[in-house]
Amino acid sequence: MQVSVETTQGLERRLTISVPAETVDVEVKNRLRHIGKTQRINGFRPGKVPPSVIQKRYGQSVRQEVAGEFMQRNFVDAIVAEKLNPAGRPSFVAKSNEDGQPLEFEATFEIYPDVVLKDLDKIAVERPAVDVTEADLDEMFETLQNQHKTWKENKRKTKTGDKLTIDFNGRVDGEEFEGGKAEGFELELGSGRMIPGFETDIIGMKAGEEKTITVSFPDDYHAEKLKGKTAEFDIVVHTTESAVLPEIDDEFAKLFGVETGGVAALREEVGKNMARELNQAVKAKVKEQVIEGLLEVSELDIPAALIAQEVDVLRKQAMKRFADQMDPNNLPELPAEMFEEQAKRRVKTGLLLGEVIKVNELKVDEAKVTDLIESAASAYEDPSEVIEYYKTNKELAQQMQNVALEEQAVELLLASANVTDKKASFKDIMNPEGK
The missing domain is CATH 1.10.3120.10 (Trigger factor, C-terminal domain)
Incomplete structure (x- = not known):
């Protein structure tokens, strides 16, 4: 086996490898001989197929198969001999693969870089x-309390932290739009679930009240048609509830x-x-x-x-x-x-x-x-x-x-x-x- 190494660019290397004709031809002949002994072909008795028929029918495919195996095997031998460390699989190109001629092929691949640790x-x-x-613990306990809060209906004006059940119906340029209408919608004021201005404009309303608010969709709103648009929402408040935090005790x-x-x-x-x-x-x-x-x-x-x-x-x-x-x-x-x-x-x-x-x-x-x-x-x-x-x-x-x-x-x-x-x-x- 003859090997030459070429640096094409950066980390890419190209190996040109030549395998002696005799080595390849012997392997091809052995495989064709085995096929002749085992393959059934119409018109011939088993094991009596003439070599010329076997060669004509299977010669090319067997040579391709042998060449592929030799390329893989000799590539491994070559990178070991040349002390190369491939990163990823090589691509093979057969340059010469004819009877009586050396098998010559190129293998192109990248190698791992030399890593130098400095500075x-x-x-x-x-x-x-x-x-x-x-203080961190106290704040965490407040969070735990909020996670287990219950709700109690109230009759007062709403404030941040209250939970409301509302209907709303929105319009942009006088037209209703997809996602702009809901009934029996539960909203905790201060949660930030709605677009800016929606929750703050509801603060102060009572159960049973109706109101029309005007808000603007953010310029980065996910719905393209609504970005930066001004909208009117008709709001109906059905119920308002106050949060009840559990006592921090054994229970x-x-x-x-x-x-x-x-x-x-x-x-x-x-x-x-x-x-x-x-x-x-x-x-x-x-x-x-x-x-x-x-x-x-x-x-x-x-x-x-x-x-x-x-x-x-x-x-x-x-x-x-x-x-x-x-x-x-x-x-x-x-x-x-x-x-x-x-x-x-x-x-x-x-x-x-x-x-x-x-x-x-x-x-x-x-x-x-x-x-x-x-x-x-x-x-x-x-x-x-x-x-x-x-x-x-x-x-x-x-x-x-x-x-x-x-x-x-x-x-x-x-x-x-x-x-x-x-x-x-x-x-x-x-x-x-x-x-």
Whole structure:
């Protein structure tokens, strides 16, 4: 076998490989001989078919088959000999595949880039310095109260926080429009469910009252025909109700499965959950900054084949999400361009973290894997069942090992990064956009 290597552009390589004619011809003849012994052909006794007939009928297809196998086999031998690491599948082109002639073919493919880790100390990270405070706990209990509130009918003027049952009928330029009419519609004032001005203009109305309000649809409204349009709505209020919050007592604690210890035990349990979620969120923010910094200080050519593979993965994931929510017959075509930037980022991140793992000879820390599984399981009603499921599911267990190894790489990068602690609140971390 003769091999020559050519760099075409960037990471692309072209191997020209020549396999001796004798090697190929012998294999072709052996296969044709086997066909002659086993194949039934009308007009000839089994095993007595003349070689010329076998050659005429099967020669070309057998040679193509043999050539394909030799191309695959010799390609592998060639990349091992030349110490090349292909990224993605090669494309083969046979240049010569005739009887008595060497099999000559080209294999074009991309290789993995040489990854060089440098300037890791220039990665800047702001690590949130934050704890769960008593005020955070108080606010969480208010949220829990609101989640279990009941409603009591009132006769007063409505205010923010009340729940109304209304009819409404909307018009734009004097014409009714799709989605602009409803009867017996329940609306909690202040929920932000309706377009700006709709809820605020109803405040102060009483049950039995009618009113016409004028509001404007936002310029970015989802319905094209209504963007920026002024609309009139006829409103009829049927009932108004006030929220009744439950008392924070032992009965309240039992709503959350705390049978003993009352409010104090519930407060301790909620505090632990908040601390766990806060810790996970802080770790995620730090990891995001480490990876962002790593990408910024690292220059790297990315194989197009790997990007294409990642685009395919992302597109399939998106299509699956759409399929869960839409009629499969109406699924949209999602162009590759939608996922290209995300795919590039993920591939580059994977290559860089892979190099960190390789250079530092990191091995999976089983204790970290256990911690990750237990942390994930703690969010479920029966953690032991979830832990057991991870242990018995090889694919999930492997995924968690990969996560652990990635976290180890991030921790190592963090150790050499430029880290400053920045004071933050629970709300800053858990609800940064005030949603």
